[in-house]
Amino acid sequence: MSKWTVEAVAQIAQGTLIGNSDLEVQGCIIDSRQAQGGEMFFALPGEQVDGHDYIEAAWKNGAVLVVADEARFQRSGKTPRTPEGKALLLVKSVFIALQELAKAWRLELGVKVVGVTGSNGKTTTKDMIAAVLSRRFRVYRNKENHNNELGLPLTVLNAPLGTEILVLEMGMRGLGEIKALCDIAQPDIGVITNIGTTHLELLLTQERIAQAKWELIEALPMDGIAILNAEDLLSVEKAKNDPHSTLFYGLEGAFAQPHLAGVQLRPWGALGTSFDVCFHDEKTTANLPLPGKHNVLDALAALAVGTAFDVPLAEGCGGLGELELSKMRLEIRSGVFGTTLINDVYNANPVSMQASLQVLKERAGENKTVAILGEMYELGTSAESGHREVGRTLAELGVSVLISVGKLAEEIAQGARLAGYSEDQIEVTATREQAIIKARDLLAQFGPGTWVLIKGSRGMKMEEITMHLERLGI
Template structure:
């Protein structure tokens, strides 16, 4: 954060301050164990864990200021003894105060803010934007996917003084949620990676998903710029009816002419991709340490943001080569019996599943390939058709073997069968333990050089399968 004092925080929050009023606070935490020294701690009440139970612990861990709800301390005797040099701020709502302070700090920073959302690839795109802009600017971004009503204000409050660009991933589960995040973040640039079928369970139609995602563009100032995927029909449809300046990126330009265009994709190293990028009369080559067309599209979005903020094409491409990703996304691991594991277990939906299967096929080449696929959540009425769609894609790609994990993932197998995939290539399991057993048996038969993709929704904990396939070496 920066040079706010406990008194200054109290004035913004309009709360009652007890203890030291002149000490500086820097950063904030929601988990008492993460305090390192000097932070604010928001004692958020919850169903399972109540932050008010950890006030004394967080002071011991080094936090300076605890923000708690005054209703918990109506009687003076109930207030904890505030240690010397520390402070307690009592407010009506800790949650509301967190968001109000984040809104205030965002304005005090005076930084450019980039909002990133989409049905797929928003975390990767956020990381890529940071890599591109770090060539020129002091950048701060969400850790992993801290992209909700708690994670986004936490990110803002931890952005240090001197931050020149703040990159904020924005997630949503329903209408109005991105709008609420934008009221805190006040973005100058909005990036929508795509508008897919994730969240159909809650929003019912893709049109409503598009409406929810578009809240980011609607929140931009009149001189704000939207960065949109020229290969995404819903994004282009919405863009055609919007008054903001738009910069499109893409490969073929299926629905709009890309301003930033990628071409000539080819393999680079074990899992990377080299491609050419053109913008206006410039051309450059990027070496991206990730495979797949979908990742190239995300990289083009990042380069597009760079062009808006004055990062040259050459510098932007150079930045992509230094990309650092969040964990569990297309990681290469060494597996049992000299096999190669692609650990892509961060999350899953039909679009990302098919993209990862394409990567598996490309990288396996003439070698045997095995897809271990778990259930995909949040597809609502499209759950059965979405899983079968993945199975059809797997069959068309001629992946050597398939193991499904979970009852619903059995629909992936059914989709593969319907596309002509042989029954003896399919192993259906209901638990991770059973999936691990089948995988170990199958890899013994397939032999060295086999490529394995492990993927499923986050709640499936597919990383436990990856760990067992590694551990058995």
């Protein structure tokens, strides 16, 4: 196997080629500034930025081939001059060409593919799976959460020669979307972390969410393996009528007996968790640099994938100990006035919010705790109840103070009140700026040793609160 030539790309994409057909290409970009040399630049039209305006820049920065919409140049009657040593491929749809090329490259690589989806923890699980499998294989994965109809094919096309396993996170907002991603990725193993209420606004019922997630399992070949959470009722119920081999992982085994189980969880280091892993007659200890049962469950999913690829359990646990996570997930940072910040602002839903609150209390011990919580999106008709459920958990855990951010997040405060939380423990703010002022005053009062959790949905941009609480002088 070797790099593709421009001519080979043109044949797969069924486009009109202008320029040198013998040039070799590998990798792809959609931002002309990211060119390093030898890539394909896909000139995707966007709502605010049109890639066709950056064709010359892409060539100048090192891209070899530009893939562009032929209709764009038919309308203008002009075709850009192709520099020497460069090529232009005109296609009916840049987006479709990207996906078709990703399908072809996945087959060209001859890799095994692990697909990962779920309502919570899929990005963390994807990172953990890569860490486990990297002990024995050359692994490539999505950057951050590049998990949609654009990000996934870009990930596949950027997988380098020699890749043995692709670990691909798959997101969805509706029925048919994971199926479309699977048409590109053709997964051999499917992991569903859980089936919760994220995207309820779009899919209306949890059963429809389950149906959408299950598209990953339905896409597996008959010898494929479904790796499922034994603590998740809908996953266990769906598995009963599915023909694929199933490997369950879990802690208590609430709804199915785990094939791979985690027991005896205990704190490890500043924010880590140590636990024992049991698989058949084998037992070993894992030291995970993350807190909380939810992260242990994700780690068990990763170890289960490892067993499917014959990675010894001890080696897989070693991989978890060297885990590199995507940014903005349970990051520990030094805050103002000697405080400790938990920056967990990547995204939020009721389950992940409650899990992070438990981590806050677990790690703070007897110290003061402050939860700065923003709105949670895409909960549909469960928006009010979901926010109130978080408030109820916060009150039951005994968090010292709640600072809510945004109109929807006022329901977190209301849920806490209904659970007996005192009014003088609640600060309701409408904006991040107001939350920063309240937090600054509060942390000055509480002083050193205080632990602070900052969390909210991605659109809330809660990282700006973290940034300001780090920047303030002591």
